[in-house]
Amino acid sequence: xxxxxxKVQAVANLLGTTVDSIRRDTDExxxxxxxxxxxxxxxxxFSIENIFExxxxxxxxxxxTPKRKVIMTIxxxxxxxxxxxxxxxxxxxxxxMGLKTLVIDLDFQANLSxxxxxxxxxxxxxxxxxxxxxxxxxxxxFGHLMPQWQASSTPxxxxxxxxxxxxxxxxxxxxxxxxxxxxxLFTLDTIMGKxxxxxIAKFLYEGMNGTNPDLDLSSYDVILFDAPPAxxxxxxxxxLASDYVVAPVSMERYSTKSVSYLAKVxxxxxxxxGKYPELLILGNFYDKTRLRVAxxxxxxxxxxxxxxxxxxxxxxxxxxxxxxxxxxxxxxAVAKPSSNASVELRAVAQALVGRMGxx
Amino acid sequence: MNQKKTxxxxxxxxxxxxxxxxxxxxxxxxxxxxxxxxxxxxxxxxEDTQNAQLVNQDGNNYIETIAVNLVDDSPxxxxxxxxxxxxxxxxxxxxxxxxxxxxxVRKLPTGRFELIAGxxxxxxxxxxxxxxxxxxxxxxxxxxxELATLxxxxxxxxxxxxxxxxxxxxxxxxxxxxxxTEVARLFGCTQARVSQCLSLLSLPLEVKDxxxxxxxxxxxxxxxVVSDLMKEFPLGIDTITQGIEQLIDNNELNSDDxxxxxxxxxLNRSRSPIVKPTIVSNLQxxxxxxxxxxxxxxxxxxxxxxxxxxxxxxLMIDALRNLVLSNQ
Numbered sequence: 001x002x003x004x005x006x007k008v009q010a011v012a013n014l015l016g017t018t019v020d021s022i023r024r025d026t027d028e029x030x031x032x033x034x035x036x037x038x039x040x041x042x043x044x045x046f047s048i049e050n051i052f053e054x055x056x057x058x059x060x061x062x063x064x065t066p067k068r069k070v071i072m073t074i075x076x077x078x079x080x081x082x083x084x085x086x087x088x089x090x091x092x093x094x095x096x097m098g099l100k101t102l103v104i105d106l107d108f109q110a111n112l113s114x115x116x117x118x119x120x121x122x123x124x125x126x127x128x129x130x131x132x133x134x135x136x137x138x139x140x141x142f143g144h145l146m147p148q149w150q151a152s153s154t155p156x157x158x159x160x161x162x163x164x165x166x167x168x169x170x171x172x173x174x175x176x177x178x179x180x181x182x183x184x185l186f187t188l189d190t191i192m193g194k195x196x197x198x199x200i201a202k203f204l205y206e207g208m209n210g211t212n213p214d215l216d217l218s219s220y221d222v223i224l225f226d227a228p229p230a231x232x233x234x235x236x237x238x239x240l241a242s243d244y245v246v247a248p249v250s251m252e253r254y255s256t257k258s259v260s261y262l263a264k265v266x267x268x269x270x271x272x273x274g275k276y277p278e279l280l281i282l283g284n285f286y287d288k289t290r291l292r293v294a295x296x297x298x299x300x301x302x303x304x305x306x307x308x309x310x311x312x313x314x315x316x317x318x319x320x321x322x323x324x325x326x327x328x329x330x331x332x333a334v335a336k337p338s339s340n341a342s343v344e345l346r347a348v349a350q351a352l353v354g355r356m357g358x359x
Numbered sequence: 360m361n362q363k364k365t366x367x368x369x370x371x372x373x374x375x376x377x378x379x380x381x382x383x384x385x386x387x388x389x390x391x392x393x394x395x396x397x398x399x400x401x402x403x404x405x406e407d408t409q410n411a412q413l414v415n416q417d418g419n420n421y422i423e424t425i426a427v428n429l430v431d432d433s434p435x436x437x438x439x440x441x442x443x444x445x446x447x448x449x450x451x452x453x454x455x456x457x458x459x460x461x462x463x464v465r466k467l468p469t470g471r472f473e474l475i476a477g478x479x480x481x482x483x484x485x486x487x488x489x490x491x492x493x494x495x496x497x498x499x500x501x502x503x504x505e506l507a508t509l510x511x512x513x514x515x516x517x518x519x520x521x522x523x524x525x526x527x528x529x530x531x532x533x534x535x536x537x538x539x540t541e542v543a544r545l546f547g548c549t550q551a552r553v554s555q556c557l558s559l560l561s562l563p564l565e566v567k568d569x570x571x572x573x574x575x576x577x578x579x580x581x582x583x584v585v586s587d588l589m590k591e592f593p594l595g596i597d598t599i600t601q602g603i604e605q606l607i608d609n610n611e612l613n614s615d616d617x618x619x620x621x622x623x624x625x626l627n628r629s630r631s632p633i634v635k636p637t638i639v640s641n642l643q644x645x646x647x648x649x650x651x652x653x654x655x656x657x658x659x660x661x662x663x664x665x666x667x668x669x670x671x672x673x674l675m676i677d678a679l680r681n682l683v684l685s686n687q
Contacts, residue, residue, distance in 0.1 A: 071401070195408065198404065198405065198408045201401060201404055201405060202405055202408075204401065205401050205402060205404075205405045240404070241401065243401075253388075256388070256390075257388055257390075259390075260388065260389065260390045260391045261391075262393075263390075263391040263392060263393040263394075264391040266393050266394050267391065267392075267393065267394050269394075270394035270396060270398070273404065273407075274398070274399045274403075274404075274407075275398050275399045275400075275401070275403070275404040276394055276398050277398070278393075278398065279393040299388070299390070303390045303392070304390075304392075304393065307393060
């Protein structure tokens, strides 16, 4: 499937700069950009890979160095509040800000993996028959990297990680349906008296320290989990490993209540292990025109002043369009860089990066 | 005055009401606050869990009921024989009183359990048909398991002197201790006791073969007598082992019985029967020569002074030469 190329203006929007500096930086970087063919002006046509490479170049040029590395989980016990949408967009926007980003799909339904254009059910044979790159198939998921996974050997990290937008875009550990077996293996460990809850924390700690040369995650500035709505051991493990949990709330009563459940889970982690992620609440699908929404916002802000992220994402038809589109393989933030929703998403990404002290 | 409110005014008013309400009532829901203390770092979490696991190992507080058929003997167990009578008695005791102390095992990667302490209790449990047994599960590597097995079994009653000696020797061979003093500290006994038990290991192979089969046959005091006898009768090993083997059928015999048995057998045999000299006399009946065999010598006494010794000598030499030649 051919992706539509990006013109200079779109690239400038994505990188938050002017058309002029995009042109200048592109020439300076020496990145090879396609030009429009035909008789008209020979306009630059950026591929998505070009954009991320340029973003990395610009970050290097200004000497951008993250103040700290963070692990974050996008999670809310409530379904349908936009966790996967937030995860796919944030993990796309962070590399555009020059941060090396790894996003891990923990939901066996693999919606996040799909949002990057991977099909969990695509087999190698089918891919060959239909002339689809083999890379679009998902052979491994996060479970394969856990010591509990009963395989003869752990696959090399390079075989697990997907790079949907090239080396400089987000890196993805995808998911497919067999990931839910990891939960059964964790449960088995619990029955056997082992403590599987710190397995994910240990994996990330060793990975970010570079102590495990086979599973080296030390180059990433941001590691982001997209957790399923279930309150299970896998989710708990990811939360325990995380510095932050970003809880998207859609503006309705149940969603507000789910934040309270999450706060309780964090409280339990605090009292049993002393380690828990800081809660950040992100208003999603916020509809300013609805009165009840205002009530929810007030409730949340009152109760969770310190956790409230002061940028939120409005309700937008754009999300629905992207989700139902035939060529559903780009997160909205890059599919429609100039849409209002994308502008808001970029503001949220900026706010989070500031809040977490990364930049 | 019935002033009509616009939609916007109505909404604004409602919003103000909500804001007042919500500030105190949380929209009618219980809302839990997130934790407010500082979370520890990922590094601290990992360190703490690892320390907690160590405490678990040290504290040995992990007791479970496990299947008897999953329990294997330790390859390092020094005990080589089990007294069936004792196992039976132990089984009866388990049946009457239940199990007081858990056995100690470590978990193998295969999922089975390897005994550290409790070999006899497991045998007794099998004898009385128990399917499960209470066990303390410890986490030990091979080397620590070996040491734990050696030391724990030694500490328990009625390991024989010979088995103790073997365990002490092993602890040195395997580098757990460098000398007898260290062995004594390791096993919590005196150095003299270590020396006594080790002395059994320097007995000749023939004797140790018997001890391998019957480790409880005798203790170190008896062993001292055996090695004394070996010094007195360097060629008497067969007799000495015969004497020891009598113990197998009659355990009332003691080291004095062994000494008298060996002395009776070996001193008698070495006292050669009194050989009477052959007397060679002349026709008058006067003794001319007496000939006597003494070990490898033939001693000829010349009784008559008139006899020429040189003639007798050459006659003897001739006779011996003829003997040699005729044998060729």
